[in-house]
Amino acid sequence: MARFMDKQYYYRPLLGFDVPEDDSQVKKVISPYDHEQVVGSIQWTTASQAEKAVEAAWKAFPGWDATPVEERSAILERFADKLEANMAELMALCTREGGKLLTDGVDEIREAVDFARYYAARAREVFGEATLLPGPTGESNELMMMGRGVFATISPWNFPVAIFCGQTIAAAVAGNTVLAKPAEQTSLVASRVIELLHEAGMPKDVVQLLPGDGPTVGAVLSSDPRITGIAFTGSTHTAQIINRSLAARENAALPTLIAETGGLNAMIVDSTALPEQVVSDVVGSSFQSAGQRCSALRVLYVQEDVADRVIDTLKGAMAELSVGDPSLLSTDVGPVIDEDARKGLQAHIDKLKGENRLVAETPVDESIVSKGSFIAPTAFKIDGIDTLETEQFGPILHIATFKASEIDQVIDTINAKGFGLTFGVHSRNESFTRHVAGRIRVGNVYVNRNIIGAVVGVQPFGGQGFSGTGPKAGGPHYLLRFGTEQTRTINTAALGGN
Numbered sequence: 001m002a003r004f005m006d007k008q009y010y011y012r013p014l015l016g017f018d019v020p021e022d023d024s025q026v027k028k029v030i031s032p033y034d035h036e037q038v039v040g041s042i043q044w045t046t047a048s049q050a051e052k053a054v055e056a057a058w059k060a061f062p063g064w065d066a067t068p069v070e071e072r073s074a075i076l077e078r079f080a081d082k083l084e085a086n087m088a089e090l091m092a093l094c095t096r097e098g099g100k101l102l103t104d105g106v107d108e109i110r111e112a113v114d115f116a117r118y119y120a121a122r123a124r125e126v127f128g129e130a131t132l133l134p135g136p137t138g139e140s141n142e143l144m145m146m147g148r149g150v151f152a153t154i155s156p157w158n159f160p161v162a163i164f165c166g167q168t169i170a171a172a173v174a175g176n177t178v179l180a181k182p183a184e185q186t187s188l189v190a191s192r193v194i195e196l197l198h199e200a201g202m203p204k205d206v207v208q209l210l211p212g213d214g215p216t217v218g219a220v221l222s223s224d225p226r227i228t229g230i231a232f233t234g235s236t237h238t239a240q241i242i243n244r245s246l247a248a249r250e251n252a253a254l255p256t257l258i259a260e261t262g263g264l265n266a267m268i269v270d271s272t273a274l275p276e277q278v279v280s281d282v283v284g285s286s287f288q289s290a291g292q293r294c295s296a297l298r299v300l301y302v303q304e305d306v307a308d309r310v311i312d313t314l315k316g317a318m319a320e321l322s323v324g325d326p327s328l329l330s331t332d333v334g335p336v337i338d339e340d341a342r343k344g345l346q347a348h349i350d351k352l353k354g355e356n357r358l359v360a361e362t363p364v365d366e367s368i369v370s371k372g373s374f375i376a377p378t379a380f381k382i383d384g385i386d387t388l389e390t391e392q393f394g395p396i397l398h399i400a401t402f403k404a405s406e407i408d409q410v411i412d413t414i415n416a417k418g419f420g421l422t423f424g425v426h427s428r429n430e431s432f433t434r435h436v437a438g439r440i441r442v443g444n445v446y447v448n449r450n451i452i453g454a455v456v457g458v459q460p461f462g463g464q465g466f467s468g469t470g471p472k473a474g475g476p477h478y479l480l481r482f483g484t485e486q487t488r489t490i491n492t493a494a495l496g497g498n
């Protein structure tokens, strides 16, 4: 591990053709927890290189789609082995480039490994054999799944290996050629991952990596008529831009857009809940990964009669959190991704502090946090979720109270916000729990436990409404949207027998 903590990285776009060095496109990469620490540099993809990459992907598609799924899946399995073998380096890069806790890095790489093995196995089932449909005598009917064409996968920085890999390898194993656009902030780790994928046998024109500016590269990917689908994870706002751009294309087939976007996640706690358990799960969900998980809890609704106990317990737990260097095992909360994020979060905190809403704030050591982009975990009292405009993607918790008689109104207010990603309930009353879970419109409900993200093959992840289109990542249906069906009706009597 230690030898990767000061290694300097340099990558160019990894395309199906050689990309010359171009100093004008090279960006320096610095650590979010120590702005003096340089991780390396990355050359961004120009719009004309992106266009050429689309051309290369378009040409490679027929050959790749005709490659037996067994071979495509085997590449993913070799890739999973390589991710495991290079785990220490990938964890170190996630920490240095993305500010992730080293301990979060283990889960991150493991999740990518699980995606690779799970999608390899699912692809054999979904894309492998023809399903035979009954037909009259002398006629054979087959239902085949094939790739759709050229897919772009556009990924966020908060899971720079897991989400990035999940989208990209799902699209590829289904028979599509792929243009993978990583987030600007985490392009080095994405480059290392794609290098490993190529070493595992993935052809360089089948999966290409286009690091670069979102709007510049995104405009090419969402406007080119040869793109048949986009798998996107990021903000609802960007998903809407991509959707409009895809829809505006002329002479293009109707596209597939698979979007996983933000949430404004809530949890309801009734008076039968156990405050210690509630607080442990709230801290785990709202402040883990510095609150930079799509699944993270943002609004805690506590029934009035237990509110004081829950808040007192929460204050104690927040006072214990350690904020600082993500490479230390003693750290609970690392930095946020960059200065833009820090400034946006700080403005929200200042506004709520100005309204006298502060409930608790974790103390920080100024000499450590002043080196990077840090936000201290904070909790605020608010009147309800409807007073919040958007998700704040950081370690900020909002707390509202409700009376038992108001429960349906509270759920309707959460639903009315339109986001539908995760939701938690803490209660020992089963009929209350089932009533609440049945009324809430979200993709993932968690009862009496921490709110987390995908557990591949077990708890597939994804939302409804403004939070995404589905299908759920890591679930049995995910690969289906990357493929298209063909029926083959064959008059077998007329086959020559060759």
Ligand code: ADP
Residues within 6 Å of the ligand: 154, 155, 156, 157, 181, 182, 183, 184, 212, 213, 214, 215, 216, 217, 218, 219, 222, 233, 234, 235, 236, 237, 238, 239, 241, 242
């Ligand atoms: P976040 O707010 O989480 O950074 P974004 O939606 O801005 O989320 O970014 C998610 C991904 O979308 C990143 O890879 C980013 O580069 C990309 N992106 C940003 N703007 C566009 C755009 N106009 N078209 C396509 N992709 C974009």
